[in-house]
Amino acid sequence: MKGMDVCQKVIRLGRFRKTLTGLLGAAVVIGASIAARHYWGPESASADSPPVRQASATGPAAGEIKPAGLAKYPNIVAVINGQKLTRDELSRMCLVHFGEKVLEAYINKHLIALECKRRGIRVTAKEVDDEIDDNAKQFGFSREQFLELIERERGISAAEYAKDIIWPTLALRKLAVGRLQVSEAEVRTAYETEFGEARRVQMIQMKDRQLAARVHKAALTDPRPDHFGRLALKHSTDPNSAAANGWIQPIHRHVGVPEIQQVVFKMRPGEISPVIHVKKSDLWVILRLHEFVQRSDVKTLKDVRPALIEAIRKRKMRTIAGEIFKEFQKDKVVENMLNDPEKQRQFPGIVARLNGYPIKTSELASECLERHGEEVLAGEINRVLLEQALAAKNLTVSKEEIWREVYRAAEAMGFETKEGKVDVKRWVQHVTTEQDISVEIYERDAVWPSAVLKKLVQHRIKVSEQDMQRGFTANYGERVRCRVIVVKDHRRALRMFELARKDLSIKNFARLAKEYSDDPGGRENGGLIPPIQRFGGRPYLEEQAFKLRSGELSPIIQLGNQFVLIRCEGRTVPIEVNFEEVRDLLAKDIFEKKIRREMAKEFNLIKDQSYVENYLTGEIHKPKTAKKTEQSVARRR
Secondary structure: OOOOOOOOOOOOOHHHHOOHHHHHOOOOOOOOOOOOHHHOOOHHHHOOOOOOOOOOOOOHHHHOOOOOOHHHOOOEEEEEOOEEEEHHHHHHHHHHHHHHHHHHHHHHHHHHHHHHHHHOOOOOHHHHHHHHHHHHHHOOOOHHHHHHHHHHHHOOOHHHHHHHHHHHHHHHHHHOOOOOOOOHHHHHHHHHHHHOOEEEEEEEEEOOHHHHHHHHHHHHHOOOHHHHHHHHHHHOOOHHHHHOOOEOOOEOOOOOOHHHHHHHOOOOOOOEOOOEEEOOOOEEEEEEEEEEEOOOOOOOHHHHHHHHHHHHHHHHHHHHHHHHHHHHHOOOOEEEOOOOHHHHHHOOOEEEEEOOEEEEHHHHHHHHHHHHHHHHHHHHHHHHHHHHHHHHOOOOOOHHHHHHHHHHHHHHOOOEOOOOOEOHHHHHHHHHHHHOOOHHHHHHHHHHHHHHHHHHHHHHOOOOHHHHHHHHHHHHOOOEEEEEEEEOOHHHHHHHHHHHHHOOOHHHHHHHHHHHOOOHHHHHHOOEOOOEOOOOOOHHHHHHHHOOOOOOEOOOEEEOOEEEEEEEEEEOOOOOOOHHHHHHHHHHHHHHHHHHHHHHHHHHHHHHOOOEEEOOOOEEEOOHHHHHHHHHHHHHO
16 A cells, blocks of 8 residues: 655655655655765866867867856856845756766766777767757657757756767667677567557565465466466565566567466466476565457557667667676776765865866866756755744754655565564665665755655644545445546547447457547556545546446546546456554555645645745746736736
């Protein structure tokens, strides 16, 4: 049972955006204002040193694309409720959060440039432009649309994309000529993965071999999906599939865990696998094969051969790039001083040396600021807002409260020792390794904000007896098994309704979902979704679902800008459990969900009441009350 994620509007730092929200549930990830004085030395130590940056055709895009540096940015980058943030503070924060990664990319780029120069290889500006055009065409966009999409979705400017992604790619491709051959066997394997038949399965994952044997015996007594789903819900250590009654994404050939691959493609629908030992993670897995899944848009090998070859080459390029680096690093001397305090004292103001040429701290900070300035500033604005809210109520967050948030996250994600205790140490190691961040940044950017918001709202939270009863029904009561079709247009929804009503069979509905549903998971799984529970947070959808009997079709259900059609496939059997036995667990879970919702409301309120001027984006946010007053005056005029 997961707490509600309240961080979607708070998260700004790109490296957390995709995964930390799921891992932490409610960890509010924002940029941190971190002192970095030991990285920040005097400029005079290397002011006259030769620059490392290449300005010829062997450098990025023939030297046409250069970082604008600190001068591009105003001295004051933002004002938050009257509190100023300076350019120097922002550049230091960018350096702390992204310095190590940017330095690695910065050095690698120049190593590539040096090797290209040694071999007489040139990457011209035209080649860079042509590659961008080709990439845009692959996705069906014009060059302008493609670059706008990259900037909007990935936060990468056109200049950054050209010099930091396209130029190194082209240079490495030229350096790797002769190593990117693709065999016929590789093409056929890729075709089977992409267009071959997949397997739709339920999974139970366990850490104990003896328990797995007992669960396997129980699964064999009743191979129906409902029974297997109840076993998954009760015993599986994978929270995502357990919450979905064991259902996971379809398994494709040649990808994933080898031990599972060897078994699942020999199984028949309805069959239960033996207990499978996954050696790498020391887990025990049981599968139930539900059906074979075939893509509706299968193309011939001849039609997709060029695209498959290009995809294989790109995949190989990642491996070959590492080999090339090792080869031409042999005669290059790279000294990384960024995280070495002793060398920082010896060489103040220098973060690295490449063949003796220094890379200055200010040069790296400039690169970090150019690449990540806007997102780090957005995060820091959020952090300052929370600091101000905390100060306004004369509250502070202690180390103990921060530790409790880390403990909560570890517990929520199921990190336990062999003795069954919450394994905080392993969780911290996992999350920092997964995100490639330091413990300090994890605490400042993920844990501290969550602890602050909890402190601001925890006195408001009450768990009533009605909450408990609803929670019990939601978690242990019957659920509606169904398939859905999700579309974004009402006319299409009407068309789907007519086509489904003419033939109410599962086969027809699954076909319609695969061909027309706008939900990618629905297309993949023939519209099959985890059973719908009561009190799960979607009252209107739940109301309509629980009105249906097996084989019946729902009316068109509008949820926001989406239209949903449900085909009922029956009900699950309620889980037999005594209410008093799970009372404490329910109370804890309900409290977490309620406090996460309240934290989200509090943060939105803090932002709504703030006056923020962001000089990097040109945006000005005024308090909502001020906006209403302005609108009222304008109407009177």
